[in-house]
Amino acid sequence: MSTLHEGLLHRNNFHTSSTRSWEATSGIGWHEPTPSSLPLAAVRALSVVIPARNVGYCLPAVLDALEGQHHRYRFEVIVVDDASTDATVAIAAVHPIVTTVLRIPERAGAATARNLGTALARGQTVLYLDGDMVLPPHVITDIAARATDTTVLVGFRHNLPYDLHQGGRRVLAEHPDLAADHRVVWRPPVGRPLLYTGITLDKPLDGRPLDHTHDFLDLGYGRRYVDWDLPRMVVTALAAVPRAAVLEVGGFDPEFGRIGWGMEDTYLGACLIAAGLLVIPLRQAVGFHLDPPDADRQWQHKLASWPATLARYWDLMRCPAPSGRSRAFMSDMTELLHTCEVLR
Template sequence: MVRRSAIPPGLGVGVTTLHQELLHRNNFHTSSTRSWEAVSGIGWHEPTPSGLPLAAVRTLSVVIPAHNVGYCLSSVLDALEGQHHRYRFEVIVVDDASTDTTAAVAAVHPIVTTVLRIPERAGAATARNLGTALARGQTVLYLDGDMVLPPHVITDFTARATDTTVLVGFRHNLPYDLHQGGRGVLADHPHLAADHRVVWRPPVGRPLLYTGITLDKRFDGRPLDDTHDFLDLGYGRRYVDWDLPRMVVTALVAVPRTAVLNVGGFDPEFGRIGWGMEDTYLGACLIASGLLVIPLRQAVGFHLDPPDADQQWQRKLASWPGTLARYWDLMRRPAPTSRSRSFTADMTDLLRSCEVLR
């Protein structure tokens, strides 16, 4: 079921495109994971003990884009404060013009290092870019403002992060009112199988979102297992509707900051169009620049759905055709590189319009 991606219409004429660059990139990460296991003495997918000696741990910045998540942000930040990590890490919250208590919650929480408020709604891509520009850590962990993490997760990422890897975590969607008291006390451990990249049952008889493929019979998919932890998704190969860039979901993902700057960060146009694909595009850019995408099965957080989750999902789906078209347009262009200077200049200009609350 793993296959090479078809080239979208219009690709492959004249110049080497981002899509074509992906066809030359493997995802052979086995040597990286086995080397780490040999040095650390624990499994790649095992929760990292809080007392494990880590001689070369990288500095970390957690960047949280936040829009109207006042209902759950305290839980997210409480969980970060409760991490077993032995080293200091910074937490940057970028409030994307929220109309609720989001900014106020972030401004007073003790775990938060920096709070920035964008005056007008710009989208999660811009919010993450601003947080990345402010970050001082070697590794940036992008975390959604509604993701509650178990206590070992920060160490799981920092212990394994390198300059050449994108480390992917997973999410377990849960209605907020089922989360005990909304205080970061988990009723149960989040389950890996709750993520669609792990257990996937696509619709039958309807075009799939990403590729437009229509399945004529039920398919019980196991993307993570069937691709051997994404190993088999190199060289542009695809698992039905999934490919390697689409596995890079910024609900919970750790990347080397210098690599993000080099490709110019997230494309802010996605936020202006609607929902989705800005993380997939960043993933494609990072893969094209030579980074490997490696999952961490033990890094699963609770994604707390808002009370109006169904309505929000319908609004997101309505904007999907526009963001998908933008994605394929960018894939027809050359892979971005050497953009650190222009990225920094753009973010410096944008920061002048933002309010620093902390």
């Protein structure tokens, strides 16, 4: 039986026909913000799943932005609190845009939090949104209008240091910059191994992963752009996936959360690509990522666990591609839900 890694070698990412078909039907560009007045023949039901761990410093802005979306249709917002020690769960429990609040009693990691949210979701499409991501008002419509059963829609993030976004929301009224995401403009280090592949560059590189891969088209069949491949482009800080496909591959691997930080979204991306889904970027879907006050300390802590999570990822890539796991996934999540507190 072939491995997940081998399966990716046989999957293309030729999404041009999908994007052009949508443009012809809607009359607007794939990467253009979607007007709320656009008549939509088929809008998919959408569930926003937010894993939250000590994001009280920014969660009000994140939820306010969801409440301010120019979307004409109802969508649910599920916040899964991962045993926060601050006001995160209290904020979520009273915000009017939130439909469900779940609290995990002991820290389990973002992968488990997203799995629980996915199990509870009723929408055909699940939008994974980090608890520190503030969206412009058109993004929910952009995603709901373009989502299908066979696509992973990927958005981007513009990082804002804590001192810049605290003390006033003026900066959040501005347009986030697509080029602020490392998948768009990338300046890798020289003379030391890159995080993902271990490649060491001997001279500076003006990296443009999104442009140089033609919106990820050229990353099919397991190809790479230096330290980037197609699964690594699936960043669930802002990504929309068909719920049924996530269940079919068994969701996020919860072991990543127990080990440390990183790679659970890359692994889910690999599973979905192996199952035949296309990964398509939305250049207009850019959110502000709001740094915590101790961002540098948190980043160093995350990097310390990176070797272990990367090793877990490659161990899984040497296993067969997961499939047929919907029933087992829902059974596991139902059992786990019994240990959680439902606040809303």
